[in-house]
Amino acid sequence: MPLALIKHALGLSRPKRQLPAQKELRSNYDVVIVGGGGHGLAAAYYLAKDWGVTNVAVLEKSWLGGGNTARNTAIVRSNYITPEGVRFYKESMGLFETLSQDLDFNVMYTKRGHLTLAHTDAAMRTMRWRAEVNKHMGVQSELVDDQDVARIEPALNMSRDVRWPILGALHHPVGATARHDAVAWGYAQRAAEMGVEIHQGTEVTGFELSGGKIVSVQTTRGKVGCGKVLQAVAGMSSKVAGMAGVTLPIRTIPLQACVSQPLKPFLDTIIVSGSLHCYIWQSQRGECVMGGAVDPYPLQAPRSTLDFKEGLMAHMLELIPGLADAPLMRQWAGLADMTPDFSPVMGKTSLENHYIDAGWGTWGFKATPVCGKRMAECVATEKVPDILSAFRFDRFKTFDQVGEAGAASVGS
Amino acid sequence: MKIMNCPLNGPRNISEFAYGGEVKPTPAPEAPSQDWADYVYYHANQPGILREWWLHVPTSYWFIAERDVTTDRIIATFKPEEVLR
Numbered sequence: 001m002p003l004a005l006i007k008h009a010l011g012l013s014r015p016k017r018q019l020p021a022q023k024e025l026r027s028n029y030d031v032v033i034v035g036g037g038g039h040g041l042a043a044a045y046y047l048a049k050d051w052g053v054t055n056v057a058v059l060e061k062s063w064l065g066g067g068n069t070a071r072n073t074a075i076v077r078s079n080y081i082t083p084e085g086v087r088f089y090k091e092s093m094g095l096f097e098t099l100s101q102d103l104d105f106n107v108m109y110t111k112r113g114h115l116t117l118a119h120t121d122a123a124m125r126t127m128r129w130r131a132e133v134n135k136h137m138g139v140q141s142e143l144v145d146d147q148d149v150a151r152i153e154p155a156l157n158m159s160r161d162v163r164w165p166i167l168g169a170l171h172h173p174v175g176a177t178a179r180h181d182a183v184a185w186g187y188a189q190r191a192a193e194m195g196v197e198i199h200q201g202t203e204v205t206g207f208e209l210s211g212g213k214i215v216s217v218q219t220t221r222g223k224v225g226c227g228k229v230l231q232a233v234a235g236m237s238s239k240v241a242g243m244a245g246v247t248l249p250i251r252t253i254p255l256q257a258c259v260s261q262p263l264k265p266f267l268d269t270i271i272v273s274g275s276l277h278c279y280i281w282q283s284q285r286g287e288c289v290m291g292g293a294v295d296p297y298p299l300q301a302p303r304s305t306l307d308f309k310e311g312l313m314a315h316m317l318e319l320i321p322g323l324a325d326a327p328l329m330r331q332w333a334g335l336a337d338m339t340p341d342f343s344p345v346m347g348k349t350s351l352e353n354h355y356i357d358a359g360w361g362t363w364g365f366k367a368t369p370v371c372g373k374r375m376a377e378c379v380a381t382e383k384v385p386d387i388l389s390a391f392r393f394d395r396f397k398t399f400d401q402v403g404e405a406g407a408a409s410v411g412s
Numbered sequence: 413m414k415i416m417n418c419p420l421n422g423p424r425n426i427s428e429f430a431y432g433g434e435v436k437p438t439p440a441p442e443a444p445s446q447d448w449a450d451y452v453y454y455h456a457n458q459p460g461i462l463r464e465w466w467l468h469v470p471t472s473y474w475f476i477a478e479r480d481v482t483t484d485r486i487i488a489t490f491k492p493e494e495v496l497r
Contacts, residue, residue: 238457249453297431300459300482307427340453396453397446 002100019064019192022199028225029057029197031379032217034204034240035233036060037069038180038365039357041187042372043230043379044196045103050373051380054195058188059219061203065184068234071302071334072365073257073291074180075270075281077114079141079172081130081407084390085343086137088370091387095369096178105186107178112281113269114175115153117319119164123275126406127170134172144171153269155320162318164276175270177281180365187372207244213352214244230355230379235302235335237358246349248358249396250337253294254301255362256308258331260323262286267320274406276315287329290316294336294362302333336361341401342408345393346375347384355379356393362408414484416466419491420473432465435476435495461487463495 007013031047033040036058047053060066076096078089100107118124127143134141145168150158158166192198199221206218207229216225233240241248263286272279277293292312295305309331317324338361339345345359357375360367374385384392390402414426434455439447456462459482466477466489476495478487 238455239459242456242458247450247454248457249455250457251455252457296427298457298481299484301484303484397449399445399449 002104002106004104005106019188019198023197025057025199025202025219025221025224026197030055030227032056032224032226032229033058034217034229034231035067036064036184036188036198036200037067037232037234038065038184038187038368039234039360039371039375040230040232041065041184041191041198042368043232043357043375044198044372045187045191045194046373046376047380048191048194048196050376053376053380056191056196057224058191058196058198059202059204059217060198060200061220063200064188064198065181068334068360068364069180069184071257071332072180073279073281073289074177074365075114075175075279076109076178076366077172077175077270078139078366079114079116079130079134079170079175079407080404081126081133082343082402082404083133083137084402085404085407086134086139088387088391089366090137090139092367092370093174093176095373096176096366099178099183099186099369103186103190105182105189107182107186108284109176109178110284111174111176113152114172115149115269115271116170116172117149117166117271117273117275118168118170119166119273119275121167124168126274127168130170130407139172140174141170141172144169153267153271155267155322156271157319157321164315164318166319177270177283183365183368204240204243209244209351214354226353228353228355228379230357230375232357232375234337234358234360234364237337237356241349241356241358244349244351244354246351246354246356248345248356248393249339250345250359251298252300253298253336253338253361254303254333255291255294255336256304256331256333257289257291258304258309258312258328259283259290260288260326261329263288263326266322271319273315273319276319278312278315278319280316280320288323288326294338300335302335304331304333340396342404343402344371344391346371346388346391347378347393349393358393359391363404416477416486417489418468418471418473419475419489421468421471424468428469430467430469432467432474435463435465
């Protein structure tokens with residue numbers, strides 16, 4: 001538990017929620033981070049904390065964590081299918097475990113257990129594969145049968161008299177959720193305390209290049225010189241990279257989600273069905289947070305559609321029939337950077353001082369701490385850490401994909 | 413329901429169509445694999461009006477659509493031979 005919570009409970013302190021007042025932009029920064037979401041703020045925090053780099057500006061076109069950080073569905077897990085992916089997300093979960101203490105800011109990290117349901121023999125084989133890869137990498141994960149599923153999550157409809165009966169599942173007992181906004185706010189506060197400047201309402205409109213380097217960043221509040229540039233702008237990655245003349249292996253596709261009205265607690269675990277393209281968990285407020293696959297074609301704007309809700313609910317009601325009478329309270333979409341191999345793109349680009357953190361299709365939030373930490377290392381040392389090397393942005397040019405489609409679950 | 417006008421079959425529900433990627437010049441078969449990687453994996457993916465390949469799935473008919481990918485408005489659809497000469 002974060003110490004600040006205890007102090008506050010005892011009346012010894014009041015929680016400080018404010019960032020320092022926004023200053024004028026300076027003429028030059030060692031590192032300019034484009035994007036004030038979870039990833040950008042985490043990178044700023046670790047740059048300052050681990051590497052002592054504090055002459056840093058985070059430029060955010062709207063407000064902190066107001067983009068895709070606010071639009072994800074807050075699930076944290078590491079049961080992927082490729083060794084590279086499992087290793088990466090395992091480190092992220094390790095950081096999440098102690099994040100509230102490290103930041104002294106409650107991010108509401110809550111272990112719930114995570115079930116990826118299988119409705120076909122093929123899905124059972126994939127779950128077996130994932131379980132073995134996970135175990136090999138030291139991640140708690142096992143294939144369970146239908147009786148175990150019924151025991152682990154009694155709320156599920158285990159009837160055989162449905163179109164897609166539940167045959168078994170990949171059980172990931174350490175699967176968790178965290179408050180996504182709090183993750184961004186916690187990183188922002190601690191980074192700001194160490195001297196990082198966070199500039200909200202500051203949109204990047206272009207880059208000035210010279211000799212294969214970015215020499216300055218043009219913004220709606222003027223031009224700033226930069227030693228290095230890290231872009232972490234999920235959803236707008238191609239647009240921002242395009243300003244620097246860099247083309248990415250990304251298509252931007254909306255990913256929709258919704259929540260029901262608050263219900264009494266009935267669902268303990270996070271339920272995902274890759275075959276049915278739907279997932280659900282119940283928040284601390286009792287709302288059922290639900291989502292599904294990305295939209296069928298690219299679009300650069302978040303919008304919600306009736307088609308999506310109809311498709312999602314058709315399957316959801318088979319899993320949990322009791323939801324039929326629950327009204328939906330809110331619906332929204334985020335923008336997913338989909339790469340051809342369903343894995344992120346991180347590290348240096350073809351420009352000497354341009355670093356990228358992109359390709360966060362349907363898996364970005366759970367990577368926030370590890371990505372911030374390792375991207376900060378990459379920027380500070382100018383070397384790509386081992387754990388990121390498989391995700392380099394030019395891997396497609398050499399056909400070295402990291403095929404993660406089997407574990408993105410509801411990726412497409 | 414969103415409607416797209418198929419140049420062969422007329423207006424149909426968008427659910428009958430599959431997206432096929434941005435229209436860009438195809439490399440020659442003997443082009444270096446780098447060029448093919450660029451063609452297959454790298455996309456402009458910019459906001460604004462783009463030309464894209466679409467497939468009418470029931471009839472396997474490929475055509476080209478001009479779509480505003482910021483507003484999701486389909487501006488026009490063409491038979492491929494009208495665009496690619």
